[in-house]
Amino acid sequence: MSREELRDLQLERMKWCVQYAYDNVPFYQKSFKDAGVEPGDLKTLEDITKFPFILKQDMRDNYPDGLFAVPRSKVARLHASSGTTGQATVVGSTENDLKHWGECFARGLAICDCDENATMQIAYGYGLFTGGLGAHRGGETAGCAVIPISSGNTKRQIQMLKDMEVDVLACTPSYALHIADTAIEMGINPATDLKVRAGIFGAEPCSQGMRDEIAEKLGVQYCDVYGLSEVMGPGVAFECKEMSGLHLAEDHFFAEIIDPDTLQPVPDGEYGELVFTTLTRECCPLVRYRTRDITRIISEPCACGRTHRKIDRIIGRSDDMLILRGVNVFPSQIEQVLTGFPEIATQYQIILTTRGPLDHVELRVETVPEFPFDEIRKLETLKKRLATELKGNLQIAVDIKLVEPKSIERSEGKAKRIIDLRKE
Amino acid sequence: MISQLTVFLENEKGRLAAATRAVADAGVNMHALYLADTEDFGVARMLCDTPNKAAEKLTLAGWRAAVTPVMAVRVPDVPGGLASLLEFLDECDVNVEYGYCMSVEGGHAIDVLKVSGDEEIERKLADAGFAPVSAEDVYIVD
Numbered sequence: 001m002s003r004e005e006l007r008d009l010q011l012e013r014m015k016w017c018v019q020y021a022y023d024n025v026p027f028y029q030k031s032f033k034d035a036g037v038e039p040g041d042l043k044t045l046e047d048i049t050k051f052p053f054i055l056k057q058d059m060r061d062n063y064p065d066g067l068f069a070v071p072r073s074k075v076a077r078l079h080a081s082s083g084t085t086g087q088a089t090v091v092g093s094t095e096n097d098l099k100h101w102g103e104c105f106a107r108g109l110a111i112c113d114c115d116e117n118a119t120m121q122i123a124y125g126y127g128l129f130t131g132g133l134g135a136h137r138g139g140e141t142a143g144c145a146v147i148p149i150s151s152g153n154t155k156r157q158i159q160m161l162k163d164m165e166v167d168v169l170a171c172t173p174s175y176a177l178h179i180a181d182t183a184i185e186m187g188i189n190p191a192t193d194l195k196v197r198a199g200i201f202g203a204e205p206c207s208q209g210m211r212d213e214i215a216e217k218l219g220v221q222y223c224d225v226y227g228l229s230e231v232m233g234p235g236v237a238f239e240c241k242e243m244s245g246l247h248l249a250e251d252h253f254f255a256e257i258i259d260p261d262t263l264q265p266v267p268d269g270e271y272g273e274l275v276f277t278t279l280t281r282e283c284c285p286l287v288r289y290r291t292r293d294i295t296r297i298i299s300e301p302c303a304c305g306r307t308h309r310k311i312d313r314i315i316g317r318s319d320d321m322l323i324l325r326g327v328n329v330f331p332s333q334i335e336q337v338l339t340g341f342p343e344i345a346t347q348y349q350i351i352l353t354t355r356g357p358l359d360h361v362e363l364r365v366e367t368v369p370e371f372p373f374d375e376i377r378k379l380e381t382l383k384k385r386l387a388t389e390l391k392g393n394l395q396i397a398v399d400i401k402l403v404e405p406k407s408i409e410r411s412e413g414k415a416k417r418i419i420d421l422r423k424e
Numbered sequence: 425m426i427s428q429l430t431v432f433l434e435n436e437k438g439r440l441a442a443a444t445r446a447v448a449d450a451g452v453n454m455h456a457l458y459l460a461d462t463e464d465f466g467v468a469r470m471l472c473d474t475p476n477k478a479a480e481k482l483t484l485a486g487w488r489a490a491v492t493p494v495m496a497v498r499v500p501d502v503p504g505g506l507a508s509l510l511e512f513l514d515e516c517d518v519n520v521e522y523g524y525c526m527s528v529e530g531g532h533a534i535d536v537l538k539v540s541g542d543e544e545i546e547r548k549l550a551d552a553g554f555a556p557v558s559a560e561d562v563y564i565v566d
Contacts, residue, residue, distance in 0.1 A: 366488065367432070374430040374467055374492040374538065375521050376460050402465050404434050406486035 001251075003307055010254055011045050013279035018042050018051065021285040024069035027054075027062060028287060048254065048277055049265055053288045059230060060087040068092055070283050080128040081229050091130075091229050092283040098137055100280050104249045105138020105225075105235035112198035112223050114168045116143030121164070121196075123157055123171035123179070124203065126150045130233030131203050135170040138235060144168070151175060154182045161194050168198045170225075173206035173214060180217035191219025200225050202234055205314065205332070209339055224313065228291060230284075231276050237311055245298040245310030252280050255311065256288070257297055259328075260318035268299040271328065273318045274311065292318045294330060322418065324352070324359050327396050331417055334363065337393050343371050343382055347408045352420045359422060362399045363390070364408060425493040425546065426559040427475040428536070431468040432488035435461055443468055443487065450481035455563055456536075458524040469524070471536070473564035494538050496557040497549060501533045509535055512552060518542045534562070 001009070019039040021028040032038060035052040042048065059067060068075070076095045080088050093101065114120065120139040124131030132150055139146040144167075147160055151171065157179055160166065169176065176199055183190045190196065199218060202225035206214075215222040226246050227234035236253055237246035248255055257272040258265055266272040274291045278284075294317065298310040316330030323329070331350070338344055344365050351362040367373050367382070383400045390398045429447075433439045440459070447454055447470070456471040472478055475491050482489035499505035506525060513520060523537040534557055539545060546556045559565045 369483065369488065369490065372492070373432045373488060373490070374428070374469065376462060376467060377521070379465065379467075380462065402432075402434075404432060404439075404486075405488050407434065 001307060006250060006307060007045060009251060010279060014045060014048065014254055014277060015042055017277060017279055017285050018287055020069060021287050025067055027067055051287055053290050054286055055290055059089040063087055064090045067284055069285055070094055075283055079130045079229055094282040096282055100252055101134060101232050101235060102137035102141035104252060105134060106142040108200050108223055108225055108235060108238035109138060109142040109144060111238055111240050112168050112221060114142060114144055118144045118167040119164055120144040120168045120170065121147040121149055121160060121166040123149055123151050123169060123175055130229045134233035134235060154179055158183045158186060158188060161196055165195045167196060168200065169196050170200040172203050173201045173210060174204060176201050176214045190217060196220055198223060202226060207339055230289060231278060231286060240302065240304040240306060242303050245312050247306050247308045247310050250308045254279055260321060268297045271296045294318055324361055324396050329394050333393055337389050341386060343367055349408050350418045352422050354423045361396065362401055364401045364403045366403055366405050366408060426496045426562055427491045428494045429470040429472050429475045429478050430490050430492045431482060433466045433468055435464050435466050446482055446485055446487060447478060450478050452478040456526055471562055474566035476566045494536050495546060496534050496536045496562060498532050498534055498555040498557050501527055501531050505533055506535055509554060516542055516545060516548060518545050
């Protein structure tokens, strides 16, 4: 589908969603009225920015099914978030919603060249978490032979991968690595002894180093999947073989990137918070849901030929964002740079202070014990290299301070990485 | 080569006192201490008894401590003692990263140097009439 046709389809569906949400969910009637907008105000895709946002808190406030647009007779399935950061939230799907979800997920399988001849092992947890059943419906939609093994019992996972000659594995990255390591301990080289050739991995953050390790150990094409239960579940976006971003299912979801402070849209290519408007969801339509996930839109055409635009890998959560000298910085960006320095230990601390009118950023790090720290020159060179790399990545100058090991709090649970001593 | 105990320090008030106290708490006797300092950190280089044990105990106590191989050479305590040694090293294309010297009994000095560039340098020095010092002559070896 051309971009032109896609945008026409998006507008048609967006008009439907906004009207439908307004007609069937009291929350939207109120929030639209408070913002002084009506569904009829939506004439173009850009007009969506006139509409108010919906937040995770609104879902909690409307627990369990206050945001449902259909009666229970039309609800086919209920999933719930874990509620680790507060009240759990429940998201329902109609049969049509499930069908679309299956189609979205099947696109990821198509990227992995998996059709009706393929065997798919799903080692995501089944249950209220959307991973297992989301991938399951996708596998069935693609016509794969689906093994609904769920997570756990790793030796059995490996046995099934081997005996059933599985082509594609779907699970979290950390579990994929655990499966690979366990297989190696068992004397099986997953890269050569198993037929598995692709992995659909998602639902948690994964560093580039870990991605490479998984792909190499398992001998698979790494396919990153993005999704969130509030919007649907896994399958909202998939990484194609070009490995330069995840193609959004733009026929089902309209994405905006906003500045999390000003709440204004940012130009394509700039990082900001991802906001979704669902275009086809019947049970829980969402108009401008703030995901808190930070990414950017990659609007350049992809070499793979898909016309759906891509989002970059999620670099953080807007909750963690720091604004330093007007530049948005995420702790994950700093961590990413540090992983490129094996001489530096993983513990770090950022101290923010005000010097004159400016924010001053000090990054405190330690060398690893093996580093030849007896030579001042090597320490100074390391500092300079790290500062240059950070400047290139974050666009701001960072003062590096090498510290003694015990001066940085060890991470037992959640370590305090950021100490903000700036004056208001 | 002999073993130097190296301890990384933040350049903050009280850190050297704390480090030397940690060495004392490890029951280790110190023979020499040399400091290199920069704006925000410093490195304490020490010659002490049982350097391996010292490094281990300091590391356990949370210090960044290690044992570094350095070369020690006994030279006559006269003008040019150090200069002739360094000139010889230069001729051998050996690089000196840092060094320190101490006078010892018997009209001699011991020059301690962190060198790189030639694995055979100690033998070459001995062949040329210099007197590389073994660890036993400086501290209690462990």
